[in-house]
Amino acid sequence: MEVRFGGRVCLGGCKTFWDLNTLPGVKPLRVVFPLLLAISIAAPALSNSLGSGGKSLGYATAFEGTAESAPESAAAIHLSDLSPKQGQVVEVTVPASAFTDAPPVLEVLGSKIKMFPNKSGDEGIYRALFAVPVVQKPGQYALSVGSMSLKFNVRNAGFVVQRLSLPPSKNNFNTSPGEEEAVDKAKKTVSPERMWSSNFVKPSKARMSAPFGIRRIVNGKLLPDYFHSGLDFAGFQGSPIYATAPGTVILAQGGNVFKLHGNMVAIDHGQGVVSFYIHMQKVLVKVGQKVEGGEQIGMVGQTGRANGPHLHFSIYCNQVASSPLQWFSKAL
Ligand SMILES: [Zn+2]
Numbered sequence: 001m002e003v004r005f006g007g008r009v010c011l012g013g014c015k016t017f018w019d020l021n022t023l024p025g026v027k028p029l030r031v032v033f034p035l036l037l038a039i040s041i042a043a044p045a046l047s048n049s050l051g052s053g054g055k056s057l058g059y060a061t062a063f064e065g066t067a068e069s070a071p072e073s074a075a076a077i078h079l080s081d082l083s084p085k086q087g088q089v090v091e092v093t094v095p096a097s098a099f100t101d102a103p104p105v106l107e108v109l110g111s112k113i114k115m116f117p118n119k120s121g122d123e124g125i126y127r128a129l130f131a132v133p134v135v136q137k138p139g140q141y142a143l144s145v146g147s148m149s150l151k152f153n154v155r156n157a158g159f160v161v162q163r164l165s166l167p168p169s170k171n172n173f174n175t176s177p178g179e180e181e182a183v184d185k186a187k188k189t190v191s192p193e194r195m196w197s198s199n200f201v202k203p204s205k206a207r208m209s210a211p212f213g214i215r216r217i218v219n220g221k222l223l224p225d226y227f228h229s230g231l232d233f234a235g236f237q238g239s240p241i242y243a244t245a246p247g248t249v250i251l252a253q254g255g256n257v258f259k260l261h262g263n264m265v266a267i268d269h270g271q272g273v274v275s276f277y278i279h280m281q282k283v284l285v286k287v288g289q290k291v292e293g294g295e296q297i298g299m300v301g302q303t304g305r306a307n308g309p310h311l312h313f314s315i316y317c318n319q320v321a322s323s324p325l326q327w328f329s330k331a332l
Contacts, residue, residue, distance in 0.1 A: 077143070077150045080332055084132050086157040087213050087323040091332040093118070093127045094145045108143035109136060113318045115145070116192055116271050129271065129332055131322035134159065134213050134227045159213035159227070175260045182258075186251045186266035186274055187316050194270045196245040200327040201294050203244050203277060203313045206235035212314075212323045229321035230276065230314030235300035237281060237309040243267055243291040244275045244315070244327065254283040262304025265297050272318035279306045 080091040092106050096117065106113040106128045115126040126145075138156040142149050210232040216223050235241070244267070251266035258264060263280040281301025291297060302309045315324050 077145055077148050079143075079150065079152060083153045083155055085155045086132050086134050086136055086138070086159065087321070088157075089129055089131045089317050089322045089326055089332055090152075091127065091129055092143065092145070093125050094148065096124050096126050098148070099126060099146060104145045106130065106143060106145050109133065109141060111318060111320070113272065114190060116194070127271075129273065129317050131317040131320040133320050134229075157213060159215065160211075161215045161217055161222070163217045165219055173260065176258050179258045179260060182251060182253065183261065183264075183266075183276075186268075186276070187319050189250050189266075189268045189274055190272045190318070191248070191268055191270050194273075195247050196269055196273075196293070196331060198293075199329065199331045200244040200275075200315070200324075201242060202233070202328060203242050203275075204233035204235045204239065204300065204311050206233040206239060206300070206311070208232065209234040209310060212321075212325070227321075230278070230312045231324040233300070233311040233313060235309060235311050237299075237301060239300045239309075240296045241265075241277050241280060241298040241300055241311055243293055243295050243297050244313070244324075245269050245293040245331070247275070247291060249285045249287055249289045249291060249297070250274070252283050252285050252287050252289075254280075256303055258304055260305050262306060263298070263301060264304075267291060267297075272316075274316045276312075276314045276316070278312035278314075279304050279310060281309070 076095065078091075078093045081088065084090045092108070092115075094104060094115065098104075103117070104115050104126055106115055108130050109132070111130065113128045113130055115128040118125040118127050130143075132154055134157070136154050138154050140151055140153050142151050144150075208231055210228055212228060212231045214228045216226055247267040247269040249265060250268045251264065253261075253265075254263045256263065261278045263283050265277045265280065265283055265285060267275045267277075269275065277298060279301055280298040280303060282299040283297070284299070285291060285297045300309050300311050306312075313324060315322050315327055
């Protein structure tokens, strides 16, 4: 029933919110795939892989690239993990003394990410977060900040693949006019202030159902540009949805306007980190509103492409979907 998947490139335009298991006529995951459910509840491999423990979390320092041209103490790129798994978020820091003209830009895995001064009063550091894409092929890669570079290793997270059968009529990604644009715009939000200072809270008290990162084989064919970009919570209709961390509401769409996502909210947490709450029954916040972590922002529903009430929750880090579990246990 399950097979391993070795990685496939998927750039831009991925229908990453699409939730096959919530399509009308498709049995909920917990019925069809009890084994997968067990994985989603315990999520041992995933949580192990995403920084809940292990020696790989120690800070690593490297002196590579053109480091010899600068004083040694000022030429280090620090990574929170030199061997992250697919879906994992990594913190990158560099000494500010090496970049006196302007804040530097981190170049990693095809992305250019703005770095920001550290909030903790340590003015000597620039910092950025990046997420390893679920579809990133395991292997060695290099990142760079200015003239400094550092090699790191992407490990396979072992995301499971779900097989299911669907009538062709339900195998589509139909969206409303403006829907994808609104969601894409929210994903691209980068505001300078990091608004969180502790772990993120779970957005629902319900049990977790479909885990992050799974792919799907539909009617015998692997969906080439699909993976589950978030974590599902099997909340009942009308149950509360909470903001996962402090932030500013940047998208609040009610009124059953969006065909695919349904009623939804997006919250900007700063420095490229944005959380999404999909398929809501009711939206209780407005664009521009500041929220605290744990504050109610809506109610669980089944709007959009969903046949049963649940919350699809995702956290994007500089436009790349990351595993929510890491943010709950060790937000960087
Ligand atoms: Zn989902």
